[in-house]
Amino acid sequence: MSRVLAIANQKGGVGKTTTSVNLAASLAAFKRPTLLIDLDPQGNATMGSGIDKRQLFRSSYDVLMGDSSIEDALVTNATAGYHLLPGNADLTGAEVGLLEELGRELRLRHALEQLRERYDYIIIDCPPSLNMLTVNALVAADAVVIPTQCEYFALEGLSALLETIDKIRRFLNPGLKIEGLLRTMFDPRNNLANDVSRQLLEHFGEQVYRTIIPRNVRLAEAPSHGLPALIYDKSSSGATAYLALAGEMLRREEASAA
Numbered sequence: 001m002s003r004v005l006a007i008a009n010q011k012g013g014v015g016k017t018t019t020s021v022n023l024a025a026s027l028a029a030f031k032r033p034t035l036l037i038d039l040d041p042q043g044n045a046t047m048g049s050g051i052d053k054r055q056l057f058r059s060s061y062d063v064l065m066g067d068s069s070i071e072d073a074l075v076t077n078a079t080a081g082y083h084l085l086p087g088n089a090d091l092t093g094a095e096v097g098l099l100e101e102l103g104r105e106l107r108l109r110h111a112l113e114q115l116r117e118r119y120d121y122i123i124i125d126c127p128p129s130l131n132m133l134t135v136n137a138l139v140a141a142d143a144v145v146i147p148t149q150c151e152y153f154a155l156e157g158l159s160a161l162l163e164t165i166d167k168i169r170r171f172l173n174p175g176l177k178i179e180g181l182l183r184t185m186f187d188p189r190n191n192l193a194n195d196v197s198r199q200l201l202e203h204f205g206e207q208v209y210r211t212i213i214p215r216n217v218r219l220a221e222a223p224s225h226g227l228p229a230l231i232y233d234k235s236s237s238g239a240t241a242y243l244a245l246a247g248e249m250l251r252r253e254e255a256s257a258a
Contacts, residue, residue, distance in 0.1 A: 003253070004112065004122040005179055006141035010164070011157030012128035015147040015184035017044040018219060020125035022239070023145075025228035026246035028081035032120040035074075038087030039108075039133045045125040046086040049077045050226030053088035061090035063111050064136065065097055070111045080228050083119075095132050104132060105172055109140040130164050138168045143179035147213075150183055150196035180252075182245065184213040211245040214238065 007020045017040065024036040038045040039060055043053035053059075062068035063085065075084050098104040112122065124137040138144065144165060148154045158181075169176045181204055187193055200208050213219075219238025222229040229239040 002116045002119050002122065003143070004116070004124065004141045006124045006126055006134075006137040006144050007147065008126040008134060008137065008144050008161065009146055009148060009157060010128060010130055010134075010161050011148075011154060014149050014154060014157075015182075015213065016040075016128065017042075017048060017125050018223075019145065019147045019182060019184065019213070019242075020045050020123050021048045021223070022219070022228050022230065022242035023246060023249075024082045024121075024123045025080040025230045026242045027121050027123075027249075029230060029243065030246055030250060032250075033118060034082040035085065035115075035119045035122045036077075036082050037085040037108075037122065037124045037137075039091065039137055040087060040125055040127040041089050041091040041133075042127075043086070043088040043091075044223065046084065046088065047226060048223035048228070049082075049084050049086075050079065051075055051077070051084060051086050053086065056086050056088055059090055060085050060087040061094055064091075064094050064107045064133075066107070070114055079231055087125075091127075091133060098132050105135050105139050108136040112140055130160075134164075135168065135172070138165065138176060139172045141173070141176060143177040145179045145182060147182045147184045148200070149185050150190075150193035150200070152192070152196070155196065155199070178207055180207055180209045180249075182209050182211070182213065185215050186212045187215050209245060209248055211241060211248050213241045213245070216241075 007016050024034050027034045046053045058068045058073035063070050126134045126137045216238035218233040218236035219229045222232035
């Protein structure tokens with residue numbers, strides 16, 4: 001059964017796009033049909049997938065505005081093995097463009113109905129803010145993956161996101177769940193990082209993934225080459241960590257099904 005996961009955090013710089021791209025590539029490596037959706041106007045998931053965001057004929061913006069079917073806007077990342085609904089700066093116009101449209105919060109959910117069953121996983125890269133794009137992602141999603149750095153301000157952002165998820169659950173998507181919290185850019189030599197990691201485990205328990213994404217130069221370099229870390233350097237600690245995350249998610253899914 002298809003699962004739609006929004007990768008979300010209202011705080012920027014916590015590894016949302018890195019997680020979206022590398023999780024999609026890792027799930028594809030496990031032979032799971034995967035679609036990555038770029039809903040961030042920065043278009044970083046698009047560029048990190050080797051697609052030039054400045055040369056798009058159709059994008060996620062056109063799908064949200066009803067000017068294109070989602071099938072016509074898809075591109076294939078043959079190297080990494082997943083499909084992509086690309087995004088670019090056009091998405092900045094979605095907030096105004098959707099303002100007076102009926103059912104504006106449901107646009108992405110309705111678009112995905114056309115092809116949802118083709119994929120085992122649909123990963124949505126959200127922008128670092130609570131706007132109509134993020135709301136569309138959360139309404140379309142079955143669950144939320146929350147990347148978070150183990151630092152003080154990350155905890156503040158996490159609190160705001162949980163409030164947002166609760167509101168979406170109450171008014172627009174009752175089935176929305178928190179899939180898991182992912183510790184990113186982790187440096188075990190940092191005392192604060194270890195303290196915050198312990199706090200997350202104490203507060204959220206099993207919702208925190210056992211897999212931890214380390215700070216890794218190869219992981220940071222890969223987007224500039226338009227590649228997931230798994231393709232850029234599969235032996236790197238970053239690539240290995242995201243493969244481990246995909247494996248953990250699949251095991252959770254199997255355990256839940258059982």
